Amino acid sequence: MLQPSLFHDYPSRIRRVLIAMTLLMVLGVVGHRISTIIAPPPLVIRTPEDKASTASRMVTIVGTTAPGALLTVNGAAITPDGSGSFSTDVVLVPGANTIDITARRRHSRSAKIQRLIYVHAANAPLA
Structure with missing residues (x-):
């Protein structure tokens, strides 16, 4: 066997x-x-720098994200161009101003950046 x-x-x-x-x-x-x-889309803010100080009551937010990302600046929707670049003006008040920038794709988590801008003159012109 x-x-x-x-x-x-x-x-x-x-x-x-x-x-x-x-x-x-x-x-x-x-x-x-x-x-x-x-994964959250890339989000880069070129200007302004965090904790910047200015006499102007307006600042231009300039940055890049992924093309087609859903972008908000202080809750207002911003549409990036075809390469993902964006630019928008934000009105500031005298004193400390917090600017929240958020980017997300349709099914992704959010990328968030916060900038603190200080307007140092109480009677700063709206430029």
Whole structure:
């Protein structure tokens, strides 16, 4: 009587290992794609600098984000151009002013930047 070989089910083991490896690769690719989709878009504010001081009662916010991102400045919707650049004016009041800039894609988390601008003259002209 012949005893079964130690490797008698070797092809089925190889098949299981290949299936497991394929599933792990597919899960890795899907996980990477999902993290890319939900990652916040890049948001760069060129001007103004944080904690800037000015005599003017108006400041121009200039920056870039991902093209097609949904962008708000202090809650007001701003449309970036085709390359993701944007520019908008914000009216300031004397004293400390907080400017909130938020960008997000349709299914992503939000990227948020806050700028503090101080208007130092009580009778600063609206420029």
